[in-house]
Amino acid sequence: MPQVDLEALRRQVSQLExxxxxxxxxxxxxGSTAIDTALGGGLMRGALHEIFAGQIxxxxxxxxxxxxxxxxxxxxxxxxxxxxxxxxLEMGEIYAPGLAELGLSPDRLILVRAxxxxxxxxxxxxxxxxxxxxxxxxxxxxxxxxxxLVASRRLALAAGRSNVPLFMVRAGGTALPxxxxxRWRISASPSVPLxxxxxxxxxxxxxxxxxxxxxxxxxxxxxxxxxRREFKDLETIPGRMVPVPPGRSPDAAExxxxxxx
Amino acid sequence: xxxxxxxxxxxxxxxxTEKVKGAxxxxxxxxxxxxxxxxxxxxxxxxxxxxxxxWVEEMDPHADAALLDRIADDCDRFTPVxxxxxxxxxxxxxxxxxxxxxSEAQLRTLFNARLRRAGIHVRAxxxxxxxxxxxxARYGRTAIVPPxxxxxxxxxxxxxxxxxADDARxxxxxxxxxxxxxxxxxxxxxxxxxxxxxxxxxLRRVLGEADPPLDPRRPVPMLWVERRFPEPIGRAExxxxxxxxxxxxxxxxxxxxxxxxxxxxxxxxxxxxAVRRIAVETGRPIRNTRILLxxxxxxxxxxxxxxxxxxxxxxxxxSLPVTEPLDTIQPxxxxxxxxxxxxxxxxxxLSTRFGTANVLRFxxxxxxxxxxxxxxxxxxxxxxxxPVWPTPEEEEPPLRPVQIFDPPQLVDAxxxxxxxxxxxxxxxxxxxxxxxxxxxxxxxxxxxxxxxxSERDYYRVEDIEGRRFWLFRSGAYGSKAHPRWYVHGLFx
Numbered sequence: 110m111p112q113v114d115l116e117a118l119r120r121q122v123s124q125l126e127x128x129x130x131x132x133x134x135x136x137x138x139x140g141s142t143a144i145d146t147a148l149g150g151g152l153m154r155g156a157l158h159e160i161f162a163g164q165i166x167x168x169x170x171x172x173x174x175x176x177x178x179x180x181x182x183x184x185x186x187x188x189x190x191x192x193x194x195x196x197x198l199e200m201g202e203i204y205a206p207g208l209a210e211l212g213l214s215p216d217r218l219i220l221v222r223a224x225x226x227x228x229x230x231x232x233x234x235x236x237x238x239x240x241x242x243x244x245x246x247x248x249x250x251x252x253x254x255x256x257x258l259v260a261s262r263r264l265a266l267a268a269g270r271s272n273v274p275l276f277m278v279r280a281g282g283t284a285l286p287x288x289x290x291x292r293w294r295i296s297a298s299p300s301v302p303l304x305x306x307x308x309x310x311x312x313x314x315x316x317x318x319x320x321x322x323x324x325x326x327x328x329x330x331x332x333x334x335x336x337r338r339e340f341k342d343l344e345t346i347p348g349r350m351v352p353v354p355p356g357r358s359p360d361a362a363e364x365x366x367x368x369x370x
Numbered sequence: 371x372x373x374x375x376x377x378x379x380x381x382x383x384x385x386x387t388e389k390v391k392g393a394x395x396x397x398x399x400x401x402x403x404x405x406x407x408x409x410x411x412x413x414x415x416x417x418x419x420x421x422x423x424x425w426v427e428e429m430d431p432h433a434d435a436a437l438l439d440r441i442a443d444d445c446d447r448f449t450p451v452x453x454x455x456x457x458x459x460x461x462x463x464x465x466x467x468x469x470x471x472x473s474e475a476q477l478r479t480l481f482n483a484r485l486r487r488a489g490i491h492v493r494a495x496x497x498x499x500x501x502x503x504x505x506x507a508r509y510g511r512t513a514i515v516p517p518x519x520x521x522x523x524x525x526x527x528x529x530x531x532x533x534x535a536d537d538a539r540x541x542x543x544x545x546x547x548x549x550x551x552x553x554x555x556x557x558x559x560x561x562x563x564x565x566x567x568x569x570x571x572x573l574r575r576v577l578g579e580a581d582p583p584l585d586p587r588r589p590v591p592m593l594w595v596e597r598r599f600p601e602p603i604g605r606a607e608x609x610x611x612x613x614x615x616x617x618x619x620x621x622x623x624x625x626x627x628x629x630x631x632x633x634x635x636x637x638x639x640x641x642x643x644a645v646r647r648i649a650v651e652t653g654r655p656i657r658n659t660r661i662l663l664x665x666x667x668x669x670x671x672x673x674x675x676x677x678x679x680x681x682x683x684x685x686x687x688x689s690l691p692v693t694e695p696l697d698t699i700q701p702x703x704x705x706x707x708x709x710x711x712x713x714x715x716x717x718x719x720l721s722t723r724f725g726t727a728n729v730l731r732f733x734x735x736x737x738x739x740x741x742x743x744x745x746x747x748x749x750x751x752x753x754x755x756x757p758v759w760p761t762p763e764e765e766e767p768p769l770r771p772v773q774i775f776d777p778p779q780l781v782d783a784x785x786x787x788x789x790x791x792x793x794x795x796x797x798x799x800x801x802x803x804x805x806x807x808x809x810x811x812x813x814x815x816x817x818x819x820x821x822x823x824s825e826r827d828y829y830r831v832e833d834i835e836g837r838r839f840w841l842f843r844s845g846a847y848g849s850k851a852h853p854r855w856y857v858h859g860l861f862x
Contacts, residue, residue: 166798166800166837167837169771169773169860169861169862170862172772173772173862174862176772176862187713197773200773200860201771201773201775201859201860202773204744204772204773205732205743205744205746205759206734206740206743206770207768207770207771207772207773207774207861207862209759209761210762210770211768211772215731215732215734215744215757215759216732216756216757216759219716219717219720219729219730219731219749220729220730221728221729221730222724222729222730223728228724232720232723235719236716236720239712239713239716241710241712241713242713242716296835296836297835297836297837297838297862299832299835300832300836302806303808306805306807306808307808308767308808308830308838308861309767309806310767311767311768311838311861311862314836335762335768336764336765
């Protein structure tokens with residue numbers, strides 16, 4: 110009987126399970142082979158990631174994308190979401206049944222409502238120091254004065270120590286110098302309609318504006334598959350024309366938008 | 371209770387007046403006024419006629435109540451169990467507290483001295499039965515009644531000490547019964563028949579034969595520890611050290627009882643009588659000093675108006691109004707439980723700093739009303755059953771938005787057909803052209819909540835840029851009121 114190398118077999122199986130992009134250590138798979146590969150094996154776990162909205166009207170997509178990354182990173186562990194009150198007033202309050210429909214069970218979520226940006230940062234840092242958490246989302250509004258390089262370094266440091274990923278949704282904000290490991294810009298993208306021209310699954314135009322260790326300036330159009338908790342690459346679906354939303358191009362990277370809407 | 375005047379004005383007789391049936395009458399008088407021959411109940415006009423040089427103030431029941439409350443606050447240092455006996459009395463339950471001051475007599479001396487310094491004259495009586503002490507304070511001369519001798523001490527008091535209504539008191543005294551003892555010697559059935567059970571119950575309470583129900587102004591803590599200082603302390607480090615010491619003490623006592631605290635209240639008693647209370651709450655019972663101190667530090671740090679030590683605190687008390695069973699923790703046995711505890715501690719710290727109303731969890735509600743489908747509760751709230759969220763159907767896109775407007779925002783929309791989705795709508799000064807839509811999903815209002823609300827037809831729509839909205843139409847075309855469109859939520 111030939112000797113079976115169990116370890117090698119296990120590695121092989123896990124490779125198959127994870128698809129063609131093995132996830133590097135200290136990272137988690139964002140759930141899309143293309144993006145994982147571009148990131149060099151998934152997204153850094155103990156780090157700060159900034160997520161911008163293409164325009165202020167796309168804030169729900171940016172926040173949802175952050176939720177999806179949190180779902181990927183957290184598994185079954187609890188998630189803390191710190192949100193400045195103004196975001197809720199402007200873009201609507203978090204709706205738990207809607208989160209459940211994205212795949213984040215609301216009973217795993219602790220929501221902190223903060224009056225101002227300093228409170229958001231303070232609560233976010235406190236939460237990011239708690240290792241049992243799966244992920245922390247923080248959502249200050251605009252470009253608060255307190256969110257400088259020092260503040261973002263503190264957040265990144267807290268995330269690094271606890272190995273809890275920290276996603277900062279920058280609704281209505283522009284790119285400032287920060288210690289974020291990656292920076293994304295998310296916009297809603299036309300979905301693949303279902304039967305009877307019904308709106309389909311959430312689709313986003315994802316731009317990787319910055320990656321501290323890898324290449325940046327890439328963009329994808331993806332669709333969130335709630336049932337499998339992963340992203341589907343929309344451009345690879347044969348026979349589908351996906352219109353690129355106007356007003357956005359990779360050239361506009363790092364520029365950031367302001368929108369009066 | 372009388373308040374001495376601060377000013378050194380000549381001692382004119384002071385009277386407090388009150389309007390009774392349209393006439394100004396004296397409600398309370400100073401000793402000088404009493405010496406001058408005035409009596410409460412006299413009309414102000416009569417009093418002025420007798421003594422023209424009168425200092426008149428109007429009765430202010432609210433100020434009286436506020437003063438009584440402040441005094442009660444200050445008396446908290448003697449015992450946490452205080453009953454307000456309006457309008458001018460306080461009942462202090464000093465059971466088990468006297469030894470802290472040496473003896474009952476020493477406690478009483480200290481108590482009197484403290485109030486006299488504040489310019490307040492009191493008659494303090496210590497007795498076993500609250501009602502006996504109450505009667506003796508008003509009508510007696512005894513200061514401390516030895517245990518078991520309440521009845522003997524109360525017997526010589528006039529029947530007015532029973533606190534009966536005027537007509538009952540009058541009838542009894544007309545019968546020739548002048549003292550409580552005289553009534554107590556007669557069979558109670560006769561009095562019960564004539565004046566009701568209430569009167570005999572009062573009698574028994576004053577004699578110490580029945581316990582009155584007491585209603586302390588603040589909930590009586592399950593457990594409390596305190597520390598008094600001969601010299602008032604004020605430095606933040608000292609205060610924290612004392613809090614640590616008290617937490618240790620409380621935690622030991624909790625450990626003995628196999629309990630943990632849910633609410634911890636630190637009371638800071640300032641030397642000048644002001645009392646400041648700071649409470650922290652936890653989501654689960656704890657007795658860990660380190661966690662508790664961290665919560666207090668958060669709380670003290672987050673206070674909008676910091677605790678002002680003034681000339682220093684002469685006493686700090688840590689009381690636990692709510693305790694719950696907590697078994698000894700066996701660390702290391704269950705890593706999962708420890709992680710859950712760490713998250714609970716985080717929630718407690720965040721709640722302490724940002725307020726329990728701002729640190730929330732969601733619970734599902736069994737309702738069709740989208741506004742009430744999720745209930746936000748404080749993160750420290752422990753539901754009895756674990757919540758069950760409906761699992762979304764496979765292959766379906768999200769049917770509910772991630773963000774919702776409350777109230778829904780009115781939009782200017784136009785639909786192609788009366789029952790169809792909108793073709794386009796204007797929201798926030800922008801035109802959104804609808805390319806995909808699904809609906810209607812009719813959600814009827816819950817008639818037992820809002821009988822007049824109209825039905826809502828919800829649509830999931832996507833505009834040309836890919837943004838997804840949850841719109842609804844309220845009212846139907848063709849009905850009296852023109853239907854209106856609202857955006858209720860935003861999808862991912």
